[in-house]
Amino acid sequence: MTVHYERLSNLDASFLALESRATHMHVGAVAVFGPGDYSDDDGVDIDTIRSIIASRLDQIPRYRQRLATVPIEGHPVWVDDEHFHLDYHVRHVALPHPGTPDQLKSLAGLLMSQGLDRSRPLWELNVVEGLEGGGFAIITKIHHCMIDGMSGIDLMAVILDFTPDVTLVEPKPWKPRPAPNGTELAVREVSRSISSFVASLSDVSKLMTGVGDVAEDWRRRLKAASASLSSGWLTPTDKTPLNGDIGPARMFDWLELPLADVKAIKDTHGVTVNDTMLAVVAGAVRSYLLDVGGMSEAEIAATEFRIMAPVSVRRKDEQGTLGNKVAMWLMALPVGEADPAKRIQEVKTATKNLKDTDQALGASTLVSVSTGAPATLVSLAARLGARARPFNMTVTNVPGPQFPLFMAGSQMLATYPLVPLWQSHGAGIAMFSLNGSIDIGINMARDVIEDQSALARHFEASFAELRDAKPLAAKKKRKKRATKKAPPMGTR
Numbered sequence: 001m002t003v004h005y006e007r008l009s010n011l012d013a014s015f016l017a018l019e020s021r022a023t024h025m026h027v028g029a030v031a032v033f034g035p036g037d038y039s040d041d042d043g044v045d046i047d048t049i050r051s052i053i054a055s056r057l058d059q060i061p062r063y064r065q066r067l068a069t070v071p072i073e074g075h076p077v078w079v080d081d082e083h084f085h086l087d088y089h090v091r092h093v094a095l096p097h098p099g100t101p102d103q104l105k106s107l108a109g110l111l112m113s114q115g116l117d118r119s120r121p122l123w124e125l126n127v128v129e130g131l132e133g134g135g136f137a138i139i140t141k142i143h144h145c146m147i148d149g150m151s152g153i154d155l156m157a158v159i160l161d162f163t164p165d166v167t168l169v170e171p172k173p174w175k176p177r178p179a180p181n182g183t184e185l186a187v188r189e190v191s192r193s194i195s196s197f198v199a200s201l202s203d204v205s206k207l208m209t210g211v212g213d214v215a216e217d218w219r220r221r222l223k224a225a226s227a228s229l230s231s232g233w234l235t236p237t238d239k240t241p242l243n244g245d246i247g248p249a250r251m252f253d254w255l256e257l258p259l260a261d262v263k264a265i266k267d268t269h270g271v272t273v274n275d276t277m278l279a280v281v282a283g284a285v286r287s288y289l290l291d292v293g294g295m296s297e298a299e300i301a302a303t304e305f306r307i308m309a310p311v312s313v314r315r316k317d318e319q320g321t322l323g324n325k326v327a328m329w330l331m332a333l334p335v336g337e338a339d340p341a342k343r344i345q346e347v348k349t350a351t352k353n354l355k356d357t358d359q360a361l362g363a364s365t366l367v368s369v370s371t372g373a374p375a376t377l378v379s380l381a382a383r384l385g386a387r388a389r390p391f392n393m394t395v396t397n398v399p400g401p402q403f404p405l406f407m408a409g410s411q412m413l414a415t416y417p418l419v420p421l422w423q424s425h426g427a428g429i430a431m432f433s434l435n436g437s438i439d440i441g442i443n444m445a446r447d448v449i450e451d452q453s454a455l456a457r458h459f460e461a462s463f464a465e466l467r468d469a470k471p472l473a474a475k476k477k478r479k480k481r482a483t484k485k486a487p488p489m490g491t492r
Contacts, residue, residue, distance in 0.1 A: 003184060004177035005068065006078040008145060013076050015144040016067075018422070022247050024115045026122075028141045028418040029432075029441065030108050030254070035134035036164060036410030044129040044136040046092040049408050052159075053125070054086055054171045059158045062146055063089075066121055068179060071186045076145075079179035081121055089123055095130040104128065105452070108139050108252040112418060112443065115248075116143055135410060144420060160405040160412065236389045237306040241293030242285070242426045243392055246445035251452045253442045254416035257463055259402075259433055269341065269471050271348045276466070277397050277431055277438065278351070279344035281307070282333040283462030284455060285393075289335065292454050301336035306391040329354050330391055340462075340469040394419045397431040404435060416441035427455060 008016075019025040038045040057063055066081040095103045107128065116122045122143035129136045257280075266276045285305060289295045295303070309329040331354060334346035396419055405412045417430035418441045426448030430441045442455050449455070 002178070003180040004080065005180055005185065006065075008076045008078065012145040016076055019115070020423075021115075023421060023423050024112070024248065024250075025144045025420045026112070026116055026141045027144050027147060027420060027430075028108075028112055028139065029415050030104065030252070030418075031138045031140070031407075031415045032104075032131070032413045033135050033137065033407055033410035034413050036406075036408060038166065038408040039129070039134070039136045039410050041134050043094070044092075044127060045408065046090075046127055048166065048168070049127055050086060050090050051168050052166070052408060053090055055169045056158050057086075058172045058174065063121055063123060064174065064176070067118055068185065071182045073186075077185070080176035082176045082179070084121065084176070089121065089125060091124065091126045093126055093128050095128060097130070099130040099132040101132070104131065104137055105252050105254070108418075109250045109452075111139055111141065112252055113248050113250045116141060122146055135413070138407070156401075156405065160407055162403070162405065164406045164409045164411065166409050237392055238303045239389070239424075240289060240303060240305060240392060241295065242288070242448065243389065243424045244426060244445075244448045246421060246424065246426065247447045249446040250421075251444045251446055251449065252416075252418065253444070253452050253456045254414075255440050255442075255456045255459055256414060257438045257440065259436050259438055261463075261467055262438055265344075265466055269344050269348075269469075271344055272351070273433075274397050275344065275348045275351055278307075278309075278333065278395065279340070279347045279466060280459065280462050281395055281429055282335055282337075282343055282347060283340060283465060284458040285333060286335040286338075287458045287461060288455060291458070292451065297338070303335065305333050305335045305393075306330055307333055307393050307395045308391040310394075310396050340466045341472050344466060344469075345472060389424050391422075393425060394422065394428040395431075396429070398433075400432050400434045402433070402435055414439050418443045421445055 015025045033039065035041075038048045062078065064081055064084045065078040067076050068079045069076055093107070095107065111124075111126060116124065123146065124141045126139040126141075127136060128139060131137060262273055262276050265271075266273050269276075271279075286300060289300050289303075290297070307330075309331065311329050329351075331350045334343050334350075337343040337346055396417075398417065400415070412434070414437070415432055415434055416439050417432045419428040419430045421428050421443060426445050428443045430443070432439050432441075440456075440459065442459075444452065444455070
């Protein structure tokens, strides 16, 4: 009998190691859909939605796999779930009347406060009916060990449609492949390790022919890795009112910003869309620390507020695959700068330095050199890194499709993404551009943040401030004209 399993990468496994009762490591989103042929004021046709998903599961086989563990070594692997039932994962719930956005946010916070069952495939999809104005929402939870931002975009292309037309097809037959028992798994992993070592020896002769190129590549990688480490991974950042001891309870809030306005700011200040959004985050954090956190201008100016920003390193030939292909940028936001025009330029300088020093390559190199490390050491390193608090907040910005998408004939109106909170993090920010807008999801720990809508309000104020800000070049010209020497008295 042929058995089947797939080993998790060390990066994917690290998200399992980081998880605790208080730090759930699932990503998620709240997608809102308008009314359609299969959804109206009377409800949503859940059977049609389940049929659509069932017919496409063959394109995402990880969704029918569960975790198993290699004996002694302790490394996790994927095996087919012999007890898979779609109804457990695609759930049907309803909001009480009147079905307001605040009620939907409360439901999302409640669902995100609960960890995923590790004995089953690590995903849930909650179809929510009863929304004010009709339509429905889908609240998704997927463990971070399965998916990153860009693979999430690829996943949308599988589940969603480009037109409102609905064509139901019979799902392809599926039979779970036998999973190895503990002894078989241990023996196969020992054999795999030996084969991998022998293969590495046989590759030495091939490498000698291009040893110069290989050496140069590794010099670049090591230099980038050194720059990545020196960016702050080995030192704790300052503690702020947005950091503290957190429990499992979550709140979720969101807002939308017009993509056209974001691009106008980008053009005005000569930066990128990502720079613009990071500057908006910096302004929101600054005003939150002043208004809610009770910090003074001087205290904020003396505070280093670092964010971790995931950067995709997924190659074109890896499109459509699950798992994580990301590296982590670590950067300090200029929260001490009161001038929004100067603030966005400081962000531009910081991101340019990250690019110039290849820090995405450096971070991915650090991950790759840990590939042969024992699972227990990788898990320990992940937990110790989280406790050290090398950054204050996760901020991710994923570009999405700029055209309509549909589920069961209903157009997707918005998608508010969610990133998990690391230990001591009171908030995490995720941004997703969709068909002319940037949808922002704010995941918050109830033990740290009391006012659910405070951060969203400060986001909107920061965006308005930046939208109205004149570029530095224009300010310098005005200053030059204002300081021009005045003519002698009586000659005007």
